[in-house]
Amino acid sequence: MADDCIFCRIAAGKIPAHVVYQDESACAFLDVNPLVAGHTLLIPAKHYERLEDIPSEEAARYLANLPRIIATVTHVMDAEGATVAWNDGPVAGQEVPHVHAHIVPRHAKDGVGPIHSLFSGRARLPPEETERIADRMSRALRPRLR
């Protein structure tokens, strides 16, 4: 636990919050500044600043909670869907440096666009640039057997 981290302190019960779920891997609680009613955050129990910092098996245990949390938020808020997002890193808008998924219930005609609406346009890449990017990523992601 990071003593100066507000989310670690919530998970440890040292700061009051509306915790709706908690196990040894994860903690879910209502956002104190909700975008809409029912806006919920799901954090890994341990302090990790970025998603890429979480060891795979721990990430799996953290993320195993996500479908049930989404289903519950959607059901309880009588929503038709949810926007689920991580702002990964300050440049993406992450304000608390402890990984957290936003689960925001969505309703028909709520006037909010998809995550795509964050961007004004689309990248128009030549096919060879797309090919180069895919090649670099697949090389970096290649399983390392030994």
Ligand SMILES: [Zn+2]
């Ligand atoms: Zn923390």
